[in-house]
Amino acid sequence: MSLISPDGGMLVDLVVPDTQRSERMAETINLPRLEITDYDLQWIHILSEGWASPLRGFMRESAFLQSSHFNAIRQEDGSWVNQSIPITLDVSSGDRERLIDSPRIALCFNGTPVAILIDPEFYAHQKEERVARTVGLTHVGHPTVERIMAMGNYLVGGELEVLAPITYDDGLDHYRCSPAELRAEFERRGADAVYAFQLRNPVHNGHALLMNDTRRQLKAEGFRNPILLLHPLGGWTKEDDVPLDVRMKQHDAVLEDGILDPETTIVAIFPSPMIYGGPTEVQWHAKARINAGADHYIVGRDPAGMNHPETDAPIYDPFHGMKVLQSAPGLERLKIIEFRFAAYDTVAEQMSFFDPSRADDFLTISGSKMREYARNGESPPKGFMGGKAWQVVADYYDSLTDG
Amino acid sequence: MSLISPDGGMLVDLVVPDTQRSERMAETINLPRLEITDYDLQWIHILSEGWASPLRGFMRESAFLQSSHFNAIRQEDGSWVNQSIPITLDVSSGDRERLIDSPRIALCFNGTPVAILIDPEFYAHQKEERVARTVGLTHVGHPTVERIMAMGNYLVGGELEVLAPITYDDGLDHYRCSPAELRAEFERRGADAVYAFQLRNPVHNGHALLMNDTRRQLKAEGFRNPILLLHPLGGWTKEDDVPLDVRMKQHDAVLEDGILDPETTIVAIFPSPMIYGGPTEVQWHAKARINAGADHYIVGRDPAGMNHPETDAPIYDPFHGMKVLQSAPGLERLKIIEFRFAAYDTVAEQMSFFDPSRADDFLTISGSKMREYARNGESPPKGFMGGKAWQVVADYYDSLTDG
Numbered sequence: 001m002s003l004i005s006p007d008g009g010m011l012v013d014l015v016v017p018d019t020q021r022s023e024r025m026a027e028t029i030n031l032p033r034l035e036i037t038d039y040d041l042q043w044i045h046i047l048s049e050g051w052a053s054p055l056r057g058f059m060r061e062s063a064f065l066q067s068s069h070f071n072a073i074r075q076e077d078g079s080w081v082n083q084s085i086p087i088t089l090d091v092s093s094g095d096r097e098r099l100i101d102s103p104r105i106a107l108c109f110n111g112t113p114v115a116i117l118i119d120p121e122f123y124a125h126q127k128e129e130r131v132a133r134t135v136g137l138t139h140v141g142h143p144t145v146e147r148i149m150a151m152g153n154y155l156v157g158g159e160l161e162v163l164a165p166i167t168y169d170d171g172l173d174h175y176r177c178s179p180a181e182l183r184a185e186f187e188r189r190g191a192d193a194v195y196a197f198q199l200r201n202p203v204h205n206g207h208a209l210l211m212n213d214t215r216r217q218l219k220a221e222g223f224r225n226p227i228l229l230l231h232p233l234g235g236w237t238k239e240d241d242v243p244l245d246v247r248m249k250q251h252d253a254v255l256e257d258g259i260l261d262p263e264t265t266i267v268a269i270f271p272s273p274m275i276y277g278g279p280t281e282v283q284w285h286a287k288a289r290i291n292a293g294a295d296h297y298i299v300g301r302d303p304a305g306m307n308h309p310e311t312d313a314p315i316y317d318p319f320h321g322m323k324v325l326q327s328a329p330g331l332e333r334l335k336i337i338e339f340r341f342a343a344y345d346t347v348a349e350q351m352s353f354f355d356p357s358r359a360d361d362f363l364t365i366s367g368s369k370m371r372e373y374a375r376n377g378e379s380p381p382k383g384f385m386g387g388k389a390w391q392v393v394a395d396y397y398d399s400l401t402d403g
Numbered sequence: 404m405s406l407i408s409p410d411g412g413m414l415v416d417l418v419v420p421d422t423q424r425s426e427r428m429a430e431t432i433n434l435p436r437l438e439i440t441d442y443d444l445q446w447i448h449i450l451s452e453g454w455a456s457p458l459r460g461f462m463r464e465s466a467f468l469q470s471s472h473f474n475a476i477r478q479e480d481g482s483w484v485n486q487s488i489p490i491t492l493d494v495s496s497g498d499r500e501r502l503i504d505s506p507r508i509a510l511c512f513n514g515t516p517v518a519i520l521i522d523p524e525f526y527a528h529q530k531e532e533r534v535a536r537t538v539g540l541t542h543v544g545h546p547t548v549e550r551i552m553a554m555g556n557y558l559v560g561g562e563l564e565v566l567a568p569i570t571y572d573d574g575l576d577h578y579r580c581s582p583a584e585l586r587a588e589f590e591r592r593g594a595d596a597v598y599a600f601q602l603r604n605p606v607h608n609g610h611a612l613l614m615n616d617t618r619r620q621l622k623a624e625g626f627r628n629p630i631l632l633l634h635p636l637g638g639w640t641k642e643d644d645v646p647l648d649v650r651m652k653q654h655d656a657v658l659e660d661g662i663l664d665p666e667t668t669i670v671a672i673f674p675s676p677m678i679y680g681g682p683t684e685v686q687w688h689a690k691a692r693i694n695a696g697a698d699h700y701i702v703g704r705d706p707a708g709m710n711h712p713e714t715d716a717p718i719y720d721p722f723h724g725m726k727v728l729q730s731a732p733g734l735e736r737l738k739i740i741e742f743r744f745a746a747y748d749t750v751a752e753q754m755s756f757f758d759p760s761r762a763d764d765f766l767t768i769s770g771s772k773m774r775e776y777a778r779n780g781e782s783p784p785k786g787f788m789g790g791k792a793w794q795v796v797a798d799y800y801d802s803l804t805d806g
Contacts, residue, residue, distance in 0.1 A: 065723060066730050069487075069682065070473050074730055080483075084472075124720060129539035136532035138541045279472065317527060320468060327469050327477055329732070 011179060011291060012050035014057070014115075014162045024163055028106040028113040032099055034091065034156075036107050036114070039147070042235040043087050044107070044115055045166035045271045049178040051288040054081060058089040060157030061123040068133045071283055072329040082330030084283035085275055086134065088125075089117070090151035096122050099156070113163060120158040125151060135277045136316070141309025143238050144275050166271075172234070172248055175269040182229065183293040185266055191227035193218050195296035195337065196289040198303070200233045200241055200274065201367065202250045202393050204385045206342030206351040208259045213353075214298060214337055215264065228265045229294055233285075235273035238306075242367075242396065244269070250392040257386025276306045278316035279324035286325055290334055299325055300339040350383035371397045414582060414694060415453035417460070417518075417565045427566055431509040431516035435502055437494065437559075442550070444512050445638040446490050448569035448674045451518075452581035454691040457484060461492040463560030464526040471536045474686055475732040485733030487686035488678055489537065491528075492520070493554035499525050502559075516566060523561040528554060538680045539719070544712025546641050547678050569674075575637070575651055578672040585632065586696040588669055594630035596621050598699035598740065599692040601706070603636045603644055603677065604770065605653045605796050607788045609745030609754040611662045616756075617701060617740055618667065631668045632697055636688075638676035641709075645770075645799065647672070653795040660789025679709045681719035682727035689728055693737055702728055703742040753786035774800045 016024050036044075046052055054075070059067065064086050066073045071084035089107075091099070099105055105117040131145045132138050140146045167173045177185065186194050195214050199207070211228055218226040230251060234244050242250075248269070255262045272288065275281045281304035286297045302318035325336050343362040345352035354362055365380055373380050374397030379390065419427045439447075449455055457478070462470065467489050469476045474487035492510075494502070502508055508520040534548045535541050543549045570576045580588065589597050598617050602610070614631055621629040633654060637647050645653075651672070658665045675691065678684045684707035689700045706724035708717055728739050747766040748755035757765055768783055776783050777800030782793065 062726065062730065065682075065726055069727055070475070070730075070732055072473070072732075074732075078735075080732065126539075126720060126723075129718065132535035132539045132541060136529075136535045138535060279468075315532065317529060323465065323468055324472055327465065327473075329473055329475075329477075329483065332481075 012047070012053040012056055013180065014048040014050075014160050015165055016161050016163055021163065024116065024161060025113065027104075028116065028163070031104055031106040031116065032102045033106045033108050033113070034095060034099060034117070035111070036089070036109055038109070039236055039273060040089055040107075041109050041114065041166065042271060042273045043089075044160065044162060046235075046288075047087065047160055048115075048162040048166055049180070049271075051179060051270075051272065051291055052083065052087055053179075053291045055083065055087060057117065057159035058157050059086055059155070060121045061155075064088060064123070064155065064157070068130060070329065071280065080329040082283055082287040082328055084134075084280045084287070084328070085277065086130065088155045088157070090125055091122070091154045091156050092152040093154065095152070096154045096156070105156075105158075107160075114166070115163060116161045117156065117158045118161065120156045122154050122156050125153050125155045127151065127153075134280055135275065136280070137308070139309050142276065142306070142315075144277065170245070172245060172269060175248055175267065176234065176271055177266075177268040179288075179292040182266065182268060186227055186293050189227055189264075189266075190225050193223040193226040193296060194229055194294045195226060195298060196229040196231050196292070196294035197298045198231055198233060198270065198285045198289070199300075200237055200247070202242060202247060202370075202385070203230070203254045203260075203389065204351065204365070205259060205383060206344075208254065209342050209351050209353070210298065210340060211260060213340070214296070217337075218296065226264070226296075228260070229289065229292065230260065230265055230267045231270045231289065231292075232267075233274060234269035234271050237274045238276070241274075242393075246392060246396045250389050253388035253392050254386055257388050259386045259389070274304070276304060278303070278305045279320040282321040282325055283328050283331065286328075286331055286334055286336075290331070295333065296335045296337055297325070298337045298339060301341060344381055344384055346381070348383075349381065371400075374398055375401055415450075415456040415459055416583065417451040417453075417563045418568055419564050419566055424566065427519065427564060428516065430507075431519065431566070434507055434509040434516075434519065435505045436509045436511050436516070437498060437502060437520070438514070439492070439510050439512055439517070441512070442639055442676060443492055443510075444517065444569065445674060445676050446492075447510070447518055447563065447565060449638075449691075450490065450563055451565040451569060452583070452674075454582060454673075454675065454694055455486065455490055456582070456694045458486065458490060460520065460562035461560050462489055462558070463524045464558075467491060467526070467558065467560070471533060473732065474683065483732040485686055485690040485731055487537075487683045487690070487731070488680065489533065491558045491560070493528055494525070494557045494559050495555040496557065498555070499557045499559070508559075508561075510563075517569070518566060519564045520559065520561045521564065523559045525557050525559050528556050528558045530554065530556075537683055538678065539683070540711070542712050545679065545709070545718075547680065573648070575648060575672060578651055578670065579637065579674055580669075580671040582691075582695040585669065585671060589630055589696050592630055592667075592669075593628050596626040596629040596699060597632055597697045598629060598701060599632040599634050599695070599697035600701045601634055601636060601673065601688045601692070602703075603640055603650070605645060605650060605773075605788070606633070606657045606663075606792065607754065607768070608662060608786060609747075611657065612745050612754050612756065613701065613743060614663060616743070617699070620740075621699065629667070629699075631663070632692065632695065633663065633668055633670045634673045634692065634695075635670075636677060637672035637674050640677045641679070644677075645796075649795060649799045653792050656791035656795050657789055660791050662789045662792070677707070679707060681706070681708045682723040685724040685728055686731045686734065689731075689734055689737055689739075693734070698736065699738045699740055700728070701740045701742060704744060747784055747787055749784070751786075752784065774803075777801055778804055
């Protein structure tokens with residue numbers, strides 16, 4: 001298994017080795033403390049396992065500026081590593097004053113130390129400018145704008161020592177494989193190509209068609225054993241997205257239904273929070289998967305997009321995500337596979353790639369349409385989704401109606 | 404004289420050669436026309452002379468996206484050329500429909516063809532997202548936000564053939580040297596270093612101190628003949644900035660006053676409009692000067708910054724401009740010289756670099772303070788500005804009071 005990160009260094013692992021854990025825990029007793037949120041904890045998780053490798057902690061100002069302006073960070077050898085999303089820790093003015101002279105700070109979640117922040121660098125949090133550059137709007141109806149505008153007026157950067165692997169005890173931790181664990185699994189399976197599919201929705205047979213067709217393509221290109229990383233995002237999402245536990249159950253059911261082949265598919269959780277940052281965020285989704293060992297990345301239509309809180313039209317051009325990925329600094333080693341739109345083909349009675357020459361034969365089944373089927377106790381058309389997989393979705397929408 | 408541009412290609416020159424001019428002019432008679440604004444014309448001027456080299460016309464979508472997201476454009480050999488400011492031409496939906504099938508379009512200013520746009524590519528103008536990414540806010544009280552939000556809903560990219568050199572007939576055209584002309588002049592003077600100073604204000608003796616001190620530094624570093632490019636911005640500026648003709652007269656007076664040495668100083672106009680885009684724009688200011696032959700660039704405090712239309716506090720951190728310049732892709736060959744703040748030293752009775760150990764001895768003389776002196780018929784303290792140079796400024800402020 002290769003643990004070389006894309007910058008040529010080792011894949012970052014910030015978790016304190018077992019042998020040093022008790023010593024580090026003891027140290028925290030005497031350190032000044034900073035309480036963090038569950039959102040901050042998700043980023044510590046991300047950093048701790050090297051998804052953002054070579055980043056070794058919350059961004060210092062230099063990295064923050066490069067990420068905001070260039071979506072990439074220059075390495076000592078002059079090369080660029082992609083990092084389109086700033087990964088930061090905010091603090092209040094009061095906490096900054098209290099902590100500014102501390103060389104080490106214990107970061108605590110619900111009162112328990114989870115990491116030590118080393119040699120902290122405090123700098124002003126230019127919140128409006130930050131959201132403008134990262135999500136391309138400043139309207140507080142956008143969930144990331146809302147979140148960041150409510151944050152502290154300072155950021156604090158510094159390297160991290162993470163006291164123990166981050167877990168959530170929600171019954172899903174076994175899906176949370178680190179980049180190193182994923183690479184080991186790809187090696188164990190003898191993968192000679194790894195293609196990643198990021199999603200935050202139930203998998204229907206159109207998705208499956210795309211994933212299976214990608215495998216076929218890769219084999220036609222000469223790869224003997226392409227492995228699919230079906231990699232749902234598991235960090236914070238907005239309230240109207242389908243919850244993670246339902247999605248994991250649904251993805252497992254897709255494999256049970258035989259729609260994806262368990263032999264050539266790995267289902268795991270990508271622990272990042274969502275930003276809803278469109279073409280900026282999709283670079284982060286792709287870059288993290290390079291660190292996890294992927295060499296091919298399927299990009300969807302309007303990736304990480306959402307509708308504008310004022311106009312309700314898509315904020316981002318639906319093709320910008322793909323175009324930005326294809327030219328982004330530091331993603332050169334990733335082959336970008338363009339999402340082909342699939343819809344329900346009423347003639348073939350299955351999901352097929354959309355054919356504009358017979359557009360009337362196709363039916364688009366959206367999330368709200370699925371919700372409607374479930375509410376009415378109906379099934380979607382045969383071939384839209386595997387039976388067990390549909391049951392998971394139907395039960396979920398049912399539970400909403402009850403509530 | 405070297406005409407190699409930073410990408411390793413030739414410095415771009417889009418002006419049609421004399422021998423082909425009449426033929427091209429004749430061609431425009433039969434072309435569909437698009438009327439452009441004086442602002443568009445300033446960008447055609449910029450493009451025509453290679454300030455934005457290797458860009459050969461208004462940005463196509465790929466260049467626009469790379470500029471917006473990465474502040475740089477990837478070249479065929481994989482290297483990055485800095486281009487932080489999108490250079491674009493907007494069109495209305497109606498003009499797009501009218502022109503979408505035209506392989507060549509005549510761009511006309513006040514009805515006269517000035518350039519031919521070749522193989523046009525129309526794409527949606529994501530205006531809110533664009534201003535967010537480029538100026539870091541979306542408030543229409545910012546002049547560039549106001550301008551762009553009022554533009555057409557489409558952009559059109561394509562290469563340009565510019566029918567004749569762009570001139571303004573305002574008595575200042577002799578200051579508008581092209582990058583090629585500047586390089587020739589540096590060579591004629593035997594420059595072995597060229598340091599550029601961008602400004603859009605009158606030059607006081609603090610600026611002069613900095614420029615002269617930079618020359619001293621460069622000589623100490625071993626350069627025999629460093630030449631200063633005093634390079635005021637000459638395109639569109641907001642109304643409360645001092646007008647270009649006054650500034651040019653004032654700069655000439657500074658040389659007449661002997662405060663800058665005419666032997667080692669070239670005064671010329673940089674024909675770009677202002678964006679007021681802070682750390683994003685300062686990269687453009689620096690990059691254009693590389694094309695003009697500069698190898699050193701003096702960066703000020705809060706370059707290209709302005710106050711927030713709502714809070715009246717600076718939009719950008721005053722040091723971000725310098726920090727972003729020092730790490731920006733495609734500016735590696737430019738040595739960044741940090742602006743040292745000079746103020747009026749009441750003890751030495753001259754402008755001196757600020758000394759925090761005797762802060763009380765220093766007096767800051769702002770634009771509004773200068774305006775006050777002029778209104779009251781007073782002179783600023785001796786040593787603040789040369790006599791002839793002050794007279795130009797005083798006459799200008801006087802004319803405002805009269806009006």
